Amino acid sequence: MPGYADPGFDTLALHAGAVPDATGARAVPIHLTTSFVFESSEHAQSLFNLERAGHVYSRISNPTNAVLEQRVAALEGGIGAIAVASGQAALHLSIATLMGAGSHIVASTALYGGSQNLLHYTMRRFGIDTTFVKPGDIDGWRAAIRPHTKLLFGETVGNPGLDVLDIPTISGIAHDAGVPLLVDSTLTSPWLMKPLALGADLVYHSATKFLSGHGTVIGGIVVDGGSFDWAKAYALTGKFSELAAPYDGFHNMNFSEESTVGAFLLRARREGLRDFGACMSPHTAWLILQGIETLSLRMTRHMSNTEKVVQFLASQPFVSRVGHPMLESHPSHALAQKLLPKGAGSVFSFDLKGTREQGKKFVETLKVFSHLANVGDCRSLVIHPASTTHFRMSDEALASAGITQGTIRLSIGLEDPDDLIDDLKRALRAAEKAGA
Amino acid sequence: MMELTVNGATSYCYTGGKPFDAAKPTVVFIHGVVNDHSVWILQSRYLANHGWNVLAVDLPGHCRSLGEAPSSVEEAALFIGALLDAAGVQKAALVGHSWGSLIALEAASRLKERITHLVLVGTAFPMKVSPVLIETSLNEPEKALTMINVFSRSTLAAPPSALGPGTWIYGLGMALGRRVLASNTKVNVFHRGFKACDSYTNGEAAIAQITCPVLFVLGAQDQMTLPKAAQTLIAKARASGKTVQVTHLPVGHHQMTEAPEETLSAIRDFLAN
Numbered sequence: 001m002p003g004y005a006d007p008g009f010d011t012l013a014l015h016a017g018a019v020p021d022a023t024g025a026r027a028v029p030i031h032l033t034t035s036f037v038f039e040s041s042e043h044a045q046s047l048f049n050l051e052r053a054g055h056v057y058s059r060i061s062n063p064t065n066a067v068l069e070q071r072v073a074a075l076e077g078g079i080g081a082i083a084v085a086s087g088q089a090a091l092h093l094s095i096a097t098l099m100g101a102g103s104h105i106v107a108s109t110a111l112y113g114g115s116q117n118l119l120h121y122t123m124r125r126f127g128i129d130t131t132f133v134k135p136g137d138i139d140g141w142r143a144a145i146r147p148h149t150k151l152l153f154g155e156t157v158g159n160p161g162l163d164v165l166d167i168p169t170i171s172g173i174a175h176d177a178g179v180p181l182l183v184d185s186t187l188t189s190p191w192l193m194k195p196l197a198l199g200a201d202l203v204y205h206s207a208t209k210f211l212s213g214h215g216t217v218i219g220g221i222v223v224d225g226g227s228f229d230w231a232k233a234y235a236l237t238g239k240f241s242e243l244a245a246p247y248d249g250f251h252n253m254n255f256s257e258e259s260t261v262g263a264f265l266l267r268a269r270r271e272g273l274r275d276f277g278a279c280m281s282p283h284t285a286w287l288i289l290q291g292i293e294t295l296s297l298r299m300t301r302h303m304s305n306t307e308k309v310v311q312f313l314a315s316q317p318f319v320s321r322v323g324h325p326m327l328e329s330h331p332s333h334a335l336a337q338k339l340l341p342k343g344a345g346s347v348f349s350f351d352l353k354g355t356r357e358q359g360k361k362f363v364e365t366l367k368v369f370s371h372l373a374n375v376g377d378c379r380s381l382v383i384h385p386a387s388t389t390h391f392r393m394s395d396e397a398l399a400s401a402g403i404t405q406g407t408i409r410l411s412i413g414l415e416d417p418d419d420l421i422d423d424l425k426r427a428l429r430a431a432e433k434a435g436a
Numbered sequence: 437m438m439e440l441t442v443n444g445a446t447s448y449c450y451t452g453g454k455p456f457d458a459a460k461p462t463v464v465f466i467h468g469v470v471n472d473h474s475v476w477i478l479q480s481r482y483l484a485n486h487g488w489n490v491l492a493v494d495l496p497g498h499c500r501s502l503g504e505a506p507s508s509v510e511e512a513a514l515f516i517g518a519l520l521d522a523a524g525v526q527k528a529a530l531v532g533h534s535w536g537s538l539i540a541l542e543a544a545s546r547l548k549e550r551i552t553h554l555v556l557v558g559t560a561f562p563m564k565v566s567p568v569l570i571e572t573s574l575n576e577p578e579k580a581l582t583m584i585n586v587f588s589r590s591t592l593a594a595p596p597s598a599l600g601p602g603t604w605i606y607g608l609g610m611a612l613g614r615r616v617l618a619s620n621t622k623v624n625v626f627h628r629g630f631k632a633c634d635s636y637t638n639g640e641a642a643i644a645q646i647t648c649p650v651l652f653v654l655g656a657q658d659q660m661t662l663p664k665a666a667q668t669l670i671a672k673a674r675a676s677g678k679t680v681q682v683t684h685l686p687v688g689h690h691q692m693t694e695a696p697e698e699t700l701s702a703i704r705d706f707l708a709n
Binding site: 006007011012015016017018019046049050051052053054055061062063065066067069070073074077078079080081082083225226227229231251252253254257258259260261262265266269270 | 437450453472473474477478481482485486499500582586591592593594596597599600601602603604606608611612614615616697700
């Protein structure tokens, strides 16, 4: 597709990474195969030694997954991507590629509960410590950095309070300290924000959410912006030997010499997928690709529906707080206007003026909204975070993440907005009566 | 890797993961404007593991090489000769891409019998650069990077290449260009490289003076160096009795990432003869 201008978002969402193959099939084929035939022993050896490019075994790479990887990298403005089994696998792969025991991470307090668990409990068991900082505490981010800090990490909009991460500022702090910034962009998708263009170095998604968009598959993907100079950081600080020094686990390869800008992806695929093995099924990749083809259309509707629902809830006397940055009352309102001009996402929380029992009544009365633990579906969803996604967190940790016992989280879908509002109206009335 | 002192400055050469072995023949890879050695990784690793010494150089003032960035093709060609001397290499094959192809051509014309093979990938003569692009490379390098990145690509679906499957080569080109630019805080190597391409006038004389066979690897959809713009060199080489091979690939200007297998095959087979 030669041209004279950079392809636009929708063109990339439909075409990046894929052209019709020898069969003429217009849609992306699903390559459900574990392995790929070598032309000869010499060809096999060359593939294993990275002298020639191609697919060997679907844990490491697969043609269908490669289309997804190119497509998401294109939408994010990155140099490439790696599709993995889940968003959690994407976070783990990112961390495991950059550091080992004795390392330290500075992370936002406003994280998905699973990410918080991974950092607070599981990675600590493997010798990787994390200091948590409120996303808006700029001085706190700077002060938390230690000599062995290898990564700063946050969500574009923190789950579920929607604290907007000041990526330009936080990335500046990270780069001054010689470390990269990793951002979870699941809730915003590349249609609402491109974190790499704002200064982040690595971005990942739970592709389970808006990228696939239909609540059908679990998947994750990590994108490398190619912006962080691992070799320079290694020369200055001795950090990131994983990427800038010979690795005897892979032919003594120095990944930064092999690729001036792509060392992270090389090691993440050649070590991370090889050894940890959290690969994505090609069928899953295909379903996520199907979702991405309509990403901008869906996100437009997600945002217009969200605007109507937020305005409705904000006008209800039984609602004490609506936590969406489109409202001036939200602490991230000004930052959202600057970094997220198309909207700050369709997942948000609000608080009822009532008891925990009234909250349960509200959730159980809803008919159009589905009560479940997911977000980013084309259908509208509802959940009570304190008893589900964040139930392992202490009250103190919950408060730190901006969650109360009565907080309700919504994920606004693509239904007719009047039906969503009717559903909410009925549930609010029932909850209010339950307290009478 | 090898670090050689050339003209008093450290010059970095990627060796394809193999130590330099004086008993083997040597091939030198020369990159183009706002590129570095990493554009040749697949070809370098393959040849290094199949009987060749590889010196995939970062030109002076680019990324890992120190020294003054060359301001002309002739100056860069002198550097290549000095590099071979520093490495103790008596004879070598030269492979160049875009600006690097002009450097390889000029070096081959000066080094004569020391050069065993000449491979010109994505070449043209004259290699005129539009005044707008030259000016933009100086004053708005990010915009100019976007322009050449788009002009250099012919597909939104490149096959697996240097970074393996899942590589988005548009993004890769932008990131590498930014990194090369940032590596030299004294000189805009983008503008200097384009000026060097644009001002080179010795191509026809140089191709007549080489003493080795020459391979042209051209992209049929190349918008940076149009295939027809290589015809003068091809005709001159043939007219002066050189052994000439021409390989047309159905891709754009960045043959190494858009057709990595075909580019490798063309180079490998040519060097084998």
